[in-house]
Amino acid sequence: MISFRSLFASAWMGIQHDLAWTSPPAALVLRTVAPFASAMTVSIIYWFGVTHSGLTFDPARLAFILVGSTLYAHVASYAWVPTIAIAEGKNLSVFPHIYLTARSTALYVAGRALSSFAISSTTSLAALAVAYYVLSGFLQTTIILTITPASLLMLAVALFANIPAALGLGYFLGAYSLYASKFEWSLPGYVAGLLMVFSGALFSTSILPWGVSTVASYLPFTLFIQASRDALIYGNLGDYLTSLGLCILGGVGLLLVSLWVYLAAERRARRDGVLDRRLA
Amino acid sequence: MKARALVRLWSIFGEPLWIVVSIGFPVLSSLALSLLYYSIGAGNYIGFAVLGGVMVAFWGNVLWSMASQFNWDKQEGLFEIYLTSPASITAILVGMSVGGIVGTVPTAVIVTAIGWVLFHPAVAASWGAVAITFALTLASLYALGMTLSSLYLVYGREAESMNEVLQEPVSMVSGLYFPSVGSLSPFPFALQIVVSLIPLTLGMDALRQSLFSSPGFVSLWVDLGALAVMAVAFLAIAAFSLKALEMKGRRDGTISVRIR
Numbered sequence: 001m002i003s004f005r006s007l008f009a010s011a012w013m014g015i016q017h018d019l020a021w022t023s024p025p026a027a028l029v030l031r032t033v034a035p036f037a038s039a040m041t042v043s044i045i046y047w048f049g050v051t052h053s054g055l056t057f058d059p060a061r062l063a064f065i066l067v068g069s070t071l072y073a074h075v076a077s078y079a080w081v082p083t084i085a086i087a088e089g090k091n092l093s094v095f096p097h098i099y100l101t102a103r104s105t106a107l108y109v110a111g112r113a114l115s116s117f118a119i120s121s122t123t124s125l126a127a128l129a130v131a132y133y134v135l136s137g138f139l140q141t142t143i144i145l146t147i148t149p150a151s152l153l154m155l156a157v158a159l160f161a162n163i164p165a166a167l168g169l170g171y172f173l174g175a176y177s178l179y180a181s182k183f184e185w186s187l188p189g190y191v192a193g194l195l196m197v198f199s200g201a202l203f204s205t206s207i208l209p210w211g212v213s214t215v216a217s218y219l220p221f222t223l224f225i226q227a228s229r230d231a232l233i234y235g236n237l238g239d240y241l242t243s244l245g246l247c248i249l250g251g252v253g254l255l256l257v258s259l260w261v262y263l264a265a266e267r268r269a270r271r272d273g274v275l276d277r278r279l280a
Numbered sequence: 281m282k283a284r285a286l287v288r289l290w291s292i293f294g295e296p297l298w299i300v301v302s303i304g305f306p307v308l309s310s311l312a313l314s315l316l317y318y319s320i321g322a323g324n325y326i327g328f329a330v331l332g333g334v335m336v337a338f339w340g341n342v343l344w345s346m347a348s349q350f351n352w353d354k355q356e357g358l359f360e361i362y363l364t365s366p367a368s369i370t371a372i373l374v375g376m377s378v379g380g381i382v383g384t385v386p387t388a389v390i391v392t393a394i395g396w397v398l399f400h401p402a403v404a405a406s407w408g409a410v411a412i413t414f415a416l417t418l419a420s421l422y423a424l425g426m427t428l429s430s431l432y433l434v435y436g437r438e439a440e441s442m443n444e445v446l447q448e449p450v451s452m453v454s455g456l457y458f459p460s461v462g463s464l465s466p467f468p469f470a471l472q473i474v475v476s477l478i479p480l481t482l483g484m485d486a487l488r489q490s491l492f493s494s495p496g497f498v499s500l501w502v503d504l505g506a507l508a509v510m511a512v513a514f515l516a517i518a519a520f521s522l523k524a525l526e527m528k529g530r531r532d533g534t535i536s537v538r539i540r
Binding site: 197 | 295297298301302304305307308309311312313315316317318319320321322324325329340438441444445447448449451452456457458459464466
């Protein structure tokens, strides 16, 4: 049963965990640094590659890469929070207290993911804005982004529409973390790397081999980034709605399957007595 | 030193799955950025992305398995044992570095092999120069890791956040995937000077020169000289700061305080 009180308590705990280790504004600024640097890196790669290969610099292509890189970093940074919440919780003996409560740990995981979504949305958009201005000055170009109330509203809707898919991925990884006690720490690297390659964040999925590109183009994360580009770059409402609809559809499907997997893993983990196992 | 290196090696090679797990980010990020170069029509620079994937494995190892290690050891209660043992802390750190380097080699080899098979990047290497450059880059990089390790002892939970803050910006300014110093750099000269204080920057510059072009004697050897100086300097700073922090920890009684 859904308990909003438990959900909010978990989300608040997540906010405290992520921001209260220093002053919250400083923590937010520090969390903006990584997505900003990541966006700058891929944008400079584009500039460098084009400039030194005698190709024509295309500001629209730069905008494509900038938006994609910021949003892939956003998804990567909150999709793996369930994994870390469980792994770190087991290591620091917080997680056994969570499962002793009357609620399923799925609520705790959801709350932590939602708090991370809120933080990551803030820092990713800040990183996008700062990178936009820095790159515009640095490369002396105009990056073609449409910033209007309507486009920002469309982006906000796309960000929320991606929550089911990211939470679904989080539950899958979390189900693994319930049992793992060694390798779960490196899952974030895999998640970030896979999203870089298969979500169309930096290049069109059409350059991937046949079959892989078809699957990649229908991933909810690819559709989310595509919808965000439709909102911020192309301004195409029809394509935006199509991508958004498919993203929600795929995301809800993924969430339902992964929640079922997570709850089954949780039941079995309780039975096997591995929820409080710290180290293998 | 040998004992600490063996512990690290055993933890990696005693569990082969660990290698499969640790190659994830270096392989996939290298693949993604190679595809980015390819997709924009700059396939002649794909070698930069492959080399970046190799070196990001070592940089990640320095941050997460060197800089943070003493902090984690402190939380687990191991650091007190180090201090009470007759072994020198610097020797333990050097052992950790040697184990970390050897343990990361499989990842580096796999990234190189995958990059080579998929993209066939053009290489015009002076292999002797590559070997010297690689050795000096790792020496200075792991010496930096030792220095950070001593500094991170001061911190509690902040250490991991500091790592997360450092990882991407340093990757960017040190030019893991594109030249950040020299005539091809997009950065202003003043910034190039500042980022040259990071060993990874000069190491990447020298590696790119020795792997992908015929290096100018002067520019390559300036990089190598600076890397050697940095390796010695960071080692000295690490030894000094560890001693100072150990004395402070003993005086304040905080050596065994695990989580703050």
